[in-house]
Amino acid sequence: MVIAFLGIVGTLASGLMTQRLAEKVKSKELDHSEQQRAEERQYETKRATVEALRTCYITLNTASLDYHSELNHFWHALRDGRVTDDLRSRLDDARREHRARYSEAQMRVPDDVLATVDRVHRGLNWMYGVFKRLDSGFPPHLEGESLEEVHTEIVAFWDQLSEMRQIMRRSIGVPPDTDQL
Template sequence: MSSTVVPLVIAFLGIVGTLASGLMTQRLAEKAKSKERDHSERQRAEERRYEATRATVTAVRACYVALYTASLDYHSELNHFWHALRAGRVTDDSRERLDDARREHRARYSEAQLRAPDDVLATVDLVHRGLNRMYGVLKRLDGGIPQHGEEEFLEVHTQIMAFWDQLSEMRRVMRRSIGVPPDGFGRV
């Protein structure tokens, strides 16, 4: 090789090297950006899943609170109605309060059927049926249609008083469903 060709080859290799390093740098930058985009997309998807889960838990919790409150109110109105019946002081207002409590409970029960998991629904169904069974007996007694007279009248009061255990069980199952441990601390 002549002395003029060597500098040309060196210059050519320098130019090719410079161009190749620019392309390599650009390629590496694109690869890094792609990785960063993928990471960001995964992170956004994870955040969306977390927010969806959180919204679901919040909605279920609100459903449980409304159902439990409606169940307590319905139970309380059944007890008040029984006492009014016993005292012979049933009024249209007491009938209306009982029917309102029943309607509110039914509305919250219907919502729970769409939101609550099956294990919770099993307990909720027992509470719902129990409350409505007592309602039916009291309404029959109020209408003057006793099937078993005084015995049935006293039995329904015993059921009303014993029903606290079923309400407590429903509360326990609902709390467990949303991750609240028995000691009251945990995911809220």
Template sequence: MSTTVVPLVIAFLGIVGTLASALMTQRLAAKAKALELDRSARQRAEERRHETERASAEAVRSCYVGLNTASLDYQSELNHFWHALRTGRVTDDVRSRLDDARREHRARYSEAQMRIPDDVLDVVDGVHRRLNHIYGVLKRLDSEPPPHSEDDESLDEAHHQVMGLWEQLTEMRRTMRRSIGVAMDSP
């Protein structure tokens, strides 16, 4: 090789090396940027998933609180109505309060049917049916003239049923608490 060619080859290799180095640096930066964007997208997706789960859990918890409160109020009004029947002091206000408690419970129960897990809904269904059964008995006992007395339609039996609701309400509350992870099963 001649003395003029060697410097040209060296210069050419230097230029190619400089350009290749710039291209490699740019490619590596683009790859690092793409990895960072992908990591950010995954993190945002995970945060959205976590937020959705948290909102769903909060909605279920809120549903449980409303249903538990409405069930207790309904049971309380059934008991109050029973006392009014027993003493002969049933008024339109007492009837209205019972009907309002029933409507509120039905609204919370309807919401629960669309929101809560099936295993919890099974327990809630039992409470709902029992509350409404007692409501029917008490309303029939309040009617004029009183219906032909059946075994489960006396004031004493109605009171026994109202008081028996506490066990079902307690089991319902326990099941709801387990469902949201605030209570563990007892050994």
């Protein structure tokens, strides 16, 4: 009788143990699944953040290059006495577009990148201010504001634009050895 009783208890205990073990395995599977989903969400969030930053960098870089190009065109027209309302309008449009991209960057980019972006922004706007004063007939009121000196700045400004681009690329993980433009 004792043996039969132990057999029955053993059989019942075995079923309970199997069920308990199955519940533990299922619980571990669910935990693993949840952890995997959390990691996927974290990865997707990071990827979306980097993609948004990349898009911000692209639009800012494009706006900076366009603004710089319009400043260069305006310099040539100012030097040759051929400034037109169309050129003024294009320059103002480039400035507005750059300001919009710069404003977006102020809210999105890391501080180390923003420092370089800010220097580019201030440099472009300094040139714009000088050109607007010269176009309005005002003589240069500070040293370095003659047409020739500003042209030197326009040419040299390529280095600042290149530095900004390199810093932005590094910020999103683009290797430096592919940074050739």
